[in-house]
Amino acid sequence: MKTIVVPFDFSSYSLEALKTAQRISTKTGARILCVSVIPSEIDWDLLPEEAKNKHPDLIEEREEALEVLPKYIRSVAPAKAPIEAVVKIGVPHEQIVRVADQHKADILVLGAYGKGYEEGKFIGSNLQKVLRKAHCPVLAIKKELDGNAFRKIAFATVFDNSGKKAFEKILPLAKAFKSSIHLLFVNTPEHFTNSSESDEKMAAFAKGYEQFVIHRHIYNHKEAEEGILEFCERKGINLVSLAARPKVSSSAYMIGTTETLIFKSEFGVLSINGE
Secondary structure, three states: OOEEEEEOOOOHHHHHHHHHHHHHHHHHOOEEEEEEEEEOOOOHHHOOHHHHOOOHHHHHHHHHHHHHHHHHHHHHOOOOOOEEEEEEEEOHHHHHHHHHHHOOOOEEEEEOOOOOOOOOOOOOHHHHHHHHHOOOOEEEEOOOOOHHHHOEEEEEOOOOHHHHHHHHOOHHHHHHHOOEEEEEEEEOOOOOOOHHHHHHHHHHHHOOOOOOEEEEEEEEOOOHHHHHHHHHHHHOOOEEEEEEOOOOOOOOOOHHHHHHHHHHOOOEEEEEEOO
16 A cells, blocks of 8 residues: 545544544555645646636635645644645545546545534535545545554455455555454345355355455345444444445445445445446
8 A cells, every 4th residue: 555645624524534544554654645625616737827827816725725734734643654735726526536546546535524514414525426436445434543443344245256356455454454354245135145145155255365364244134234334333343345336236235325324323434446
């Protein structure tokens, strides 16, 4: 793991995300790109210099942010890892994904909410859009994940080739923290599978990863989201990973499940595109 991207809007949730990224960086040696976006419908990156000069207000905001952001980061998150401040102008979720792509980020760490959050609201709109568009794993959190939170990782998916591609993306994190991995299939009435069949699939899925401590679990519940929540609470697991495949309507673990888990839980939710 070489690069972690953390969108930062000066909210308490983005600070929790930054602290979590620092913990990952300490274990992996990855650098952190702390990205602050000045909201605008203008695609600043593609604007000619002459056209940029017609927006002095945005230039002033950007210069102020470039001065304030590094100082603020140092004051609230004393350097435990190399942190680079990046300030962009444009549509926030587009800029976040663009920075992650340009720097080949290994993971995006985001707060579940941004500035202006009101109690009881669903997850932030920027997070929703990043979950759908990011090409790297996205870790969404409400509070800082300490070292113990990384000791156990639940991986919930249907155990097929797409799920395996997603699974391989969590292994660097599991290796760095020496995590035990808990493969989880939530058996629902809508997608019912015999336990023996599910266990066989999970056993085949885990083959070849003997260097990791892997446990297999089948959990019965009428709803996938509630089953994942209950399982993690019972097992004391504070980090759950899902293979998110919004284009596959038959999957029990789609983007909607990821968003619901983030909204309903206090643990970290790691969403991975398995395509």
